[in-house]
Amino acid sequence: MKAEWIAVDWGASRLRVWAMQGEDVIAERVSDNELGNLNQQGFELALLELVEDWIGEAPVNAIVCGMLGAGLDWAKAPYNTVPASPLAQSLVKLQSTDPRLQIYGVPGLGQDRPADVMHREETLIAGFLSQNENWDGVICLPGPQTKWVHISANEVVSFQTFMTGEIFDFLSSTSELRHSIGAGWDKTAFFDAMDETLSRPETFAAKLFSIRAQDLLEVQGGEMARARLSGLLVGVELAAARPYWLGQQIAMISADSLMSVYAQALERQGAPVVRHDEKAMTIAGLIQAKKHLASPTHTVH
């Protein structure tokens, strides 16, 4: 079975590929190797290993979203500055050694003030908009780095990245708090903590260590501690992201378990969200990106 073209989602820790026939997925494969620091040859080898039996003798196009723009010299693509359509720019042709593989990358989006970048989410957003034409509102993409994206007239108007997930992982598994964080989830503790920092975000820094202290003073269990830490962090994020969710129509795209945490938090604020499947949006976005192949492309060396 040969692919007409190949859709590629290149994350820092996972490479996902789909064999495509027009707009239909005919096969899927995933590799979980460390992929954030690959050089050009390493990336091509990792990709070929996954897709080799999908390609025949004729060259096949692979459309890649993700790590382009993450600072890798060989896969640098100029950011398109918002406000802009999520796929405003031409695709970037990446070098490949094997002539059977023509690799094209989707450039990311940049924002001058406040400084921000995305590279991968633009593709998911394009996928979402292809299925929800003329949709206005805010797309929230929860993950280690959650992004809030304001959409109007099929363009990304502005966006904001929060490192909440990455900081939660550190605090709960590596910092001194780890001794006090248990499994499980106390929903009331989550909401209480969230309410505290959402209404008084300036108290956030003073509250973290109390999670450890309450354990040592024997007034709090591990499942409360986990929920409380998450609540303090999400509350601070929601306080700073208020213009993105207050009174807005919110679509959420994620495969991360964080999605339900964010959805619960927003629903408690009276901001209902509609959840969308990340994989479906990624494939839909790469299908949109492929249409840009007709346009002239830009080559990086």
Added chain:
Amino acid sequence: MKAEWIAVDWGASRLRVWAMQGEDVIAERVSDNELGNLNQQGFELALLELVEDWIGEAPVNAIVCGMLGAGLDWAKAPYNTVPASPLAQSLVKLQSTDPRLQIYGVPGLGQDRPADVMHREETLIAGFLSQNENWDGVICLPGPQTKWVHISANEVVSFQTFMTGEIFDFLSSTSELRHSIGAGWDKTAFFDAMDETLSRPETFAAKLFSIRAQDLLEVQGGEMARARLSGLLVGVELAAARPYWLGQQIAMISADSLMSVYAQALERQGAPVVRHDEKAMTIAGLIQAKKHLASPTHTVH
């Protein structure tokens, strides 16, 4: 040369011992092994290895401050609740196998609301107060977990712990920001960032990722990024710790390089600080603690 008694500073990553003759230090040794998770035998062995030739056939007292209260079951000591003198409680007798070594621990301090604990700083504070009788003001102890301690009438009235140092280490060396953090220090960038989050702490969460984005958008170098990250974090801490430094007399005790960062930050806010040597305060505090040996002690099993 034999010690009359032994002063011990037991940190999570360093064991420091002093051979004492009355109030005079006659020798010092340091071990840099991982010491945070030692069991009773492990701790006694690590200690004996450092001090064995300081002790003769008669039993010698070792006075230990530090990891007591850090959650180790064999070295649990009840926290004394503030307001309280830093050494309000009897020392805790720790079990030892070798009859030549009598080990006594200094209990920590606890605070109910907001929940907080200290175990080690109480000794440094006692040392400071022994040299500055009837001193009223705030002692700031910068480190991975910075503590602000309000002192009045020779008692600890209240205190507050901030995890700023630990979070800076994570963000600058492990999180995605690490790719953008360089060596060096841009003082202007530090002050600018500190001013931003000190005046508007609620914007903190929204500003972290811009450090990465400014690098990818090629508007900021690595030394600016390091100073800016530090400034954002210190500004948020100072905003929440304002009651501890505004209009107060401030003494700072630390051996950490963070001390000068905090001192610069406070001086910019018109809050001058007097810096004190951590080692001298530790030894002075252990000398004070030893005086409690005359009182009845509490034994843990």
